[in-house]
Structure formats: C-alpha cells, structure tokens
Amino acid sequence: xxxxxFSACPAxxxxxxxxxxxxxxxxxxxxxxxxxxxHCAACISAVERTLSAMPNVTxxxxxxxxxxxxxxxxxxxxVEDFIKELGAIGYEAHELDPSxxxxxxxxxxxxxxLTRLAVSGFAMMNVMLLSVAVWSGADGITRDxxxxxxxxxxxxxxxxxxxxxxxxxWSVLRHRHLNMDVPISLAILLALVTSLYETTLSGEHAYFDxxxxxxxxxxxxxxxxxxxxxxxxxxxxxxxxxxxxxxxVRRDGRDETVGVKSLVVGDILVxxxxxxxxxDGDVIDGTSxxxxxxxxxxxxxxxxxxGHALRAGELNLTGPLLVRATAVGQDTSLHQISELVxxxxxxxxxxxxxxxxxxxxxxxxVHILSxxxxxxxxxxxxxxxxxxxxxxxxxxxxxPCALGLAVPAVTTAASGRLYKKGxxxxxxxxxxxxxxxxxxxxxxxGTLTNGTPRLVSLPIAQATHLQIAATLASHSSxxxxxxxxxxxxxxxxxxxxxxxVNEVPGFGIEGRFDGMLVRLGRxxxxxxxxxxxxxxxxxxxxxxxxxxxFADTLRLGARDLINELKAQGLDVHILSGDTELAVKSVAQDxxxxxxxxxxxxxxxxxxxxxxxxxxxxxxxIGDGLNDTAALTTAHVSIxxxxxxxxARVASDIVFLGARLDQLVGVVGVADQSQRRIKENxxxxxxxxxxAVPIAIAGLATPLIAAxxxxxxxxxxxxxxxxxx
Amino acid sequence: MDVLVYLIPxxxxxxxxxxxxxxxxxxxxxxxxxxxxxxxxxxxxxxDRPKPD
Numbered sequence: 001x002x003x004x005x006f007s008a009c010p011a012x013x014x015x016x017x018x019x020x021x022x023x024x025x026x027x028x029x030x031x032x033x034x035x036x037x038x039h040c041a042a043c044i045s046a047v048e049r050t051l052s053a054m055p056n057v058t059x060x061x062x063x064x065x066x067x068x069x070x071x072x073x074x075x076x077x078x079v080e081d082f083i084k085e086l087g088a089i090g091y092e093a094h095e096l097d098p099s100x101x102x103x104x105x106x107x108x109x110x111x112x113x114l115t116r117l118a119v120s121g122f123a124m125m126n127v128m129l130l131s132v133a134v135w136s137g138a139d140g141i142t143r144d145x146x147x148x149x150x151x152x153x154x155x156x157x158x159x160x161x162x163x164x165x166x167x168x169x170w171s172v173l174r175h176r177h178l179n180m181d182v183p184i185s186l187a188i189l190l191a192l193v194t195s196l197y198e199t200t201l202s203g204e205h206a207y208f209d210x211x212x213x214x215x216x217x218x219x220x221x222x223x224x225x226x227x228x229x230x231x232x233x234x235x236x237x238x239x240x241x242x243x244x245x246x247x248x249v250r251r252d253g254r255d256e257t258v259g260v261k262s263l264v265v266g267d268i269l270v271x272x273x274x275x276x277x278x279x280d281g282d283v284i285d286g287t288s289x290x291x292x293x294x295x296x297x298x299x300x301x302x303x304x305x306x307g308h309a310l311r312a313g314e315l316n317l318t319g320p321l322l323v324r325a326t327a328v329g330q331d332t333s334l335h336q337i338s339e340l341v342x343x344x345x346x347x348x349x350x351x352x353x354x355x356x357x358x359x360x361x362x363x364x365x366v367h368i369l370s371x372x373x374x375x376x377x378x379x380x381x382x383x384x385x386x387x388x389x390x391x392x393x394x395x396x397x398x399x400p401c402a403l404g405l406a407v408p409a410v411t412t413a414a415s416g417r418l419y420k421k422g423x424x425x426x427x428x429x430x431x432x433x434x435x436x437x438x439x440x441x442x443x444x445x446g447t448l449t450n451g452t453p454r455l456v457s458l459p460i461a462q463a464t465h466l467q468i469a470a471t472l473a474s475h476s477s478x479x480x481x482x483x484x485x486x487x488x489x490x491x492x493x494x495x496x497x498x499x500x501v502n503e504v505p506g507f508g509i510e511g512r513f514d515g516m517l518v519r520l521g522r523x524x525x526x527x528x529x530x531x532x533x534x535x536x537x538x539x540x541x542x543x544x545x546x547x548x549x550f551a552d553t554l555r556l557g558a559r560d561l562i563n564e565l566k567a568q569g570l571d572v573h574i575l576s577g578d579t580e581l582a583v584k585s586v587a588q589d590x591x592x593x594x595x596x597x598x599x600x601x602x603x604x605x606x607x608x609x610x611x612x613x614x615x616x617x618x619x620x621i622g623d624g625l626n627d628t629a630a631l632t633t634a635h636v637s638i639x640x641x642x643x644x645x646x647a648r649v650a651s652d653i654v655f656l657g658a659r660l661d662q663l664v665g666v667v668g669v670a671d672q673s674q675r676r677i678k679e680n681x682x683x684x685x686x687x688x689x690x691a692v693p694i695a696i697a698g699l700a701t702p703l704i705a706a707x708x709x710x711x712x713x714x715x716x717x718x719x720x721x722x723x724x
Numbered sequence: 725m726d727v728l729v730y731l732i733p734x735x736x737x738x739x740x741x742x743x744x745x746x747x748x749x750x751x752x753x754x755x756x757x758x759x760x761x762x763x764x765x766x767x768x769x770x771x772d773r774p775k776p777d
C-alpha cells in the first residue's frame with residue numbers, strides 16, 4: 001500500500017513516497033512515469049529535453065495519448081531524480097510499476113485485430129467491385145472468370161481474417177455449448193464452400209462478397225469492443241501500477257528501501273509520517289497518531305505509542321514509528337478483507353447481459369431455421385445442390401451482422417462519452433446494470449466527503465490567542481494543524497512570538513509565549529475535557545483551554561449529484577463506519593434521511609443484501625477497504641480513483657478526479673444506451689423478419705444479401721452514435 | 725472487354741498498395757500515440773535536420 005491512495009491530497013502524499021523510492025529496483029532499463037498534467041506540444045519537448053539531458057539517460061519518449069514518459073537508462077538512476085527534475089520545470093510525475101502495465105499484450109491483440117480488419121476490408125472492396133459487375137449483368141464466361149477471381153481473393157482473406165470467430169466457435173463447440181460465433185463461423189464457411197462449388201459448376205450465384213463483408217463488419221464490432229475494454233483496463237492498470245510497493249527496513253542499524261514482497265515477520269520497519277503501513281505490526285518505538293479511516297471509515301485520528309498494534313493500510317500522521325512486523329503479505333488484515341471480497345465475488349450470481357440472452361436464443365434458432373429450410377426444400381424438390389444453396393443463403397441472411405455490431409457500437413459510444421467525463425467503465429455489463437438501479441448507497445468518508453477535516457467555526461477568543469494557535473499549527477503537518485492554519489490564514493492572522501516550539505508526536509505542539517507554556521493538541525494533553533467530534537485544544541498557561549472543532553468537508557459536487565439522483569426518483573442512503581454524529585451531520589447537510597453509522601465491513605455487505613432481499617436494486621459508491629465487500633455485494637458499484645486498490649478492483653466503474661458531480665448523468669447515459677441497444681435489436685429483428693422469408697423461399701440473391709447486410713449494419717451504427 | 729485483363733490486376737494492385745501501406749504503419753507503431761504525433765508537428769525540434777536514432 002502506498003500514500004497515493006490517500007484521497008485527501010494526492011500531491012503531498014506522493015512526495016514522501018517519492019523519497020522512499022529513492023532507488024529503483026530495476027537499475028537498468030525502463031522507467032515509466034505518468035505525467036497527469038501534460039497536454040501540449042511544448043510539454044512534450046520540454047519533458048523530453050529535460051529527461052534526455054540527465055546523465056545516464058539513453059532515451060526518453062513521451063506518449064501524450066497515455067500521458068506517460070518512458071525513459072531508458074544505461075545505469076542506475078534514482079527515480080526520484082526524474083520526478084524532482086520534472087517537478088522543477090512544473091510537471092507533476094509519478095512512478096509506474098512497469099510489471100503491472102500489460103499494455104504490450106493488449107496492444108498486440110488490438111494490432112492483430114486491426115490487421116485482420118484491414119485484410120478483410122481490402123478483400124471486401126475488391127470482391128464487391130467484381131460482384132457489382134456480375135449483378136449488373138455480366139454472364140457466361142465473364143461471370144465465371146469474375147467468380148474465380150473473387151474466390152482467389154475471398155477464400156484466403158476470409159480464412160485468415162475470420163480466425164477469431166473460428167477459434168472461439170471451436171472452443172465452445174468442444175465443450176458442447178453454443179455462442180454467437182458458431183452460426184457466424186458456419187455461415188462464413190458454408191458460404192465459401194457452396195460458392196466454390198457453384199463456381200466450379202458455372203453457377204449463377206456466388207456469395208464470396210457476403211462471406212468477406214460479413215467477416216469485415218463483425219471484425220469491426222469485435223475491434224470496437226476490444227478498444228473500449230482495453231482503454232478502461234489500461235487506465236485501471238495504471239492506477240494499480242502507481243502503487244509501487246516499497247518499505248523502509250532497519251537491518252543492522254541501517255535503513256534500506258526494499259520491496260514489500262520481501263518483508264518477513266519480525267522485520268523492523270521505519271514508518272515515516274505520511275506513510276501507509278505495509279504490514280500488520282506492533283509499535284516498538286515512537287509516538288504518533290494514525291488515520292484508520294480507510295479500514296474503518298472513522299475520520300478521527302487515533303493516538304498510538306509503544307505496544308499498540310497497527311494494521312496494514314493505516315496511515316501514520318505525525319511522528320516516525322518503528323514497527324515490528326507481525327503479519328506480512330497474505331496474512332495481513334488488509335489482505336484478509338480482500339479475501340472477504342473474493343468470497344462475496346464468488347457468491348455474486350454472474351450477470352447475463354442482454355447480448356448473451358439474445359445470443360442464446362439466436363444461435364440455436366438460426367441453425368434450426370437453416371436446417372428446416374434445407375430438409376424442406378430437399379423433400380420438396382429432391383435437388384441437393386439447390387437445397388444446400390438455400391440453406392446457406394438462410395444462414396448468411398440471418399447471420400448477426402447487425403447483432404454483432406448492435407451492442408459494441410452502443411457501448412463504445414456510451415463509454416466514450418463517459419470517458420470524457422473521467423469515468424472508466426471496467427465491466428462490460430456495468431451500463432446495463434446501472435440502468436436497472438433504484439437505490440444508491442454512499443459511503444461517507446472519502447466518498448461523499450474528502451476525508452480531510454475543516455474548522456467548523458472560529459471560537460471566540462483574543463486575537464493574540466489565535467495568533468499563538470496559528471504559530472503552533474504552522475510547525476506541524478498533522479491534518480488538524482493544517483486545517484486550523486488554513487482557516488486562520490484565511491482570516492489574515494499574523495504570527496505570535498512563540499519560542500522553543502516543539503512537536504510532541506501523538507500529542508500536539510508546545511512552545512513558550514511570554515514565559516508561559518502554550519500547547520496545541522489533544523484534549524488530555526492540554527488538560528481540557530473533550531465530549532465528542534473531532535477537536536483540538538489550545539492551552540495558554542493556566543487559562544481554560546480553547547477548543548477548535550473540526551468537521552469533514554464534502555467532496556465538490558456532492559450536493560449536485562445527490563439532488564440529481566433524488567430528482568430521478570432514486571432512494572439515497574448513507575452507510576458509514578464513522579460515528580453517528582459525524583454521519584448525521586453529513587446526511588442532514590445533503591438532505592438524506594436514510595443513513596446508518598458505525599457499520600463494520602460485514603454489516604455493510606449485509607445491509608446491501610437486505611436491500612436486495614427487499615426487492616431493491618442497489619448502486620454502491622464507496623472507496624474504503626471497509627466498503628469492498630459491500631461494493632461486491634451491490635448490483636453495480638462505483639469507486640473514486642483515490643480509493644484503495646481492493647475497492648477499485650471490486651467496483652465496476654472508477655471515476656478519475658475529485659468531483660462527485662462527474663457522476664451526474666451516468667444513470668441517464670446508461671438508460672439511453674440500454675434504449676439504443678434495444679432499438680438496435682429491434683432493427684436487426686425487423687430486417688430478419690423481412691429478409692428471412694425471402695431467403696427461405698429461395699428468392700435471395702447475393703445482391704439482396706449484400707444490401708440487407710450493409711443497410712442494417714449502417715443503421716445500427718448510426719443509431720448508436722445518437723447517444724448524447 | 726479485353727481491357728479487363730489490365731484493369732482488374734491494376735485495381736487489385738492499387739488496393740494491395742493501400743493494404744501494405746496500412747500494415748506498414750500498423751507495424752511501425754504509428755497508432756500508439758495519435759494525439760502526441762499530431763502535436764509533435766508543431767514542435768520546432770529537429771526541424772533543421774532529422775533526429776539521429
């Protein structure tokens with residue numbers, strides 16, 4: 001785990017992390033950096049020039065589409081140097097773990113599909129050209145010659161280009177199942193074989209153009225599908241690759257930076273302020289406060305010192321800690337919660353998409369129809385050749401050209417729209433499931449709120465006292481100090497003359513003002529009584545301490561999103577592990593009446609299950625580890641990019657960026673895309689209703705097949721593009 | 725109709741040139757960074773001489 005997942009402030013969390021990664025594991029070779037802020041030609045050359053000018057760099061290349069830089073080095077260069085150097089010229093950079101970027105594999109698959117698409121497109125155009133000549137009246141020896149040339153082009157091209165369908169069909173047939181690719185492969189092969197046979201007999205009709213254009217259109221659908229998925233997958237991979245897992249270990253009195261995977265039980269780890277625990281362990285030295293919100297949802301930092309047990313995923317806030325590892329890797333509590341997700345995942349009934357349902361009706365139907373027309377015509381006329389021709393014409397005409405494009409074209413258009421808004425659709429059926437929801441359940445900490453505190457109101461106090469508070473706060477990087485300081489600075493508060501300032505990790509900051517001891521920190525430490533909520537106290541000498549109360553801030557756009565969801569008639573709930581008081585104030589602020597506080601990961605999942613049991617369909621939006629089980633249980637789930645890896649893995653959609661109102665319109669787009677898919681199915685069905693009787697009657701010609709195929713494919717694609 | 729003897733091979737050849745051109749661009753990874761390549765035109769780097777490999 002690393003700091004990058006901490007939602008509060010990605011930039012300041014990345015900084016201490018960069019220090020840890022001082023020396024990359026792979027001394028030579030590639031370093032991959034992500035550069036989220038580059039956007040122009042000037043950025044490319046500035047970044048490349050800066051990196052190339054650094055010692056030991058052999059080459060540096062920026063990819064603007066992926067917003068990444070790949071650096072090749074011939075000697076060990078600390079990754080931190082690159083990040084610092086780029087930071088100096090104003091570009092934010094983070095290291096990516098190249099082993100998690102399987103870009104090349106997906107690229108290779110995409111390139112292969114594109115090659116096949118190109119070959120089939122080339123062949124289709126040539127064969128069509130020849131076919132037009134035949135349709136416009138070429139006959140006798142000219143027609144035969146044209147058929148032979150068509151065969152020479154179409155047969156090898158189809159056999160090469162249609163391989164994805166053949167292999168897929170073969171693999172399901174071996175398991176005695178049917179999918180869409182079975183009728184597709186059968187139609188293509190039968191069209192080729194009967195056309196070849198017809199050509200040798202100088203027959204009138206050859207379907208070479210149908211076979212190759214079928215391959216072309218279906219490959220286009222396949223490619224769209226692949227691109228949509230790989231786009232989302234590569235972005236999701238990039239999020240995981242951002243967390244290069246490293247830890248600082250103290251061995252023989254020396255600190256070493258090592259990979260988290262190499263840690264063993266008993267290792268002594270140095271956990272700096274701002275770092276996340278990579279293991280479960282006991283504190284053996286140091287005093288600090290930890291933020292457990294990612295595990296429990298509770299926003300108030302907890303005090304820890306020697307003897308306290310810490311769990312992986314918790315964030316150290318103030319002082320450095322020495323921790324002896326008690327559980328590593330698979331045994332950490334972090335991992336055990338991930339296991340909970342795996343269990344929930346296996347229990348989740350696999351969702352069957354509309355497309356799959358259509359295919360399961362369609363595939364057997366087509367075969368039966370084709371077989372019946374073959375048998376019928378054979379019994380009626382006793383002409384094997386004609387019956388076979390009619391049967392293959394039926395297969396070609398019914399073949400799901402439009403069906404193969406109907407869904408991918410719509411999902412590509414819809415995902416493209418949402419991608420522009422910063423939303424990654426990870427699951428192929430996510431849009432379909434979103435269109436069905438009637439209840440939205442939010443997590444509070446880190447989802448509805450930023451997970452960072454903000455001063456509720458300035459207490460009534462003398463200006464000098466506030467100045468003292470500002471001065472003390474400026475000496476600490478504790479979240480509460482920072483929040484206090486920014487609130488006081490907003491008031492234009494000047495600093496007081498405080499001397500001997502010293503941060504006591506886990507307690508607060510103290511100093512001397514006019515000879516009096518002044519302290520800013522925990523209630524117990526300054527001698528105040530603390531009731532509830534998140535607060536820090538200022539004590540000046542023997543005077544009654546002044547309390548500063550804090551509350552979590554709402555994420556930008558939260559109100560807009562909630563209002564929109566309500567306007568669409570959806571039920572909105574809050575489900576949080578935080579205290580009743582904290583949850584209630586957020587709920588009231590947003591006008592949400594249904595909420596539950598103090599929930600555990602298991603009770604969260606149970607809450608969702610009981611909603612499902614009462615007939616609701618739930619969309620869960622959450623980011624914490626305590627949400628993962630609930631995210632998996634829900635019908636469909638969304639998490640922010642700042643969420644923990646496990647939570648992102650468990651959810652179907654990830655939104656990049658800090659604003660919640662990015663999600664405004666998601667339900668609308670999902671509804672629209674479902675409407676378009678259904679319309680596309682209707683168009684495809686309508687076309688079959690018209691064309692199939694013609695084919696069964698034996699009246700179909702290659703011209704009719706080509707016209708119907710192209711028309712229906714173009715109509716469904718245009719219909720898909722109507723998504724706004 | 726004798727003209728077909730020339731026209732058909734010519735049309736197939738021209739189509740083939742297009743196909744191989746496309747396959748070449750695909751192989752030399754010219755579709756990896758469409759956005760970046762579009763912007764690189766605006767750079768004045770290597771305007772005077774080609775970039776050494």
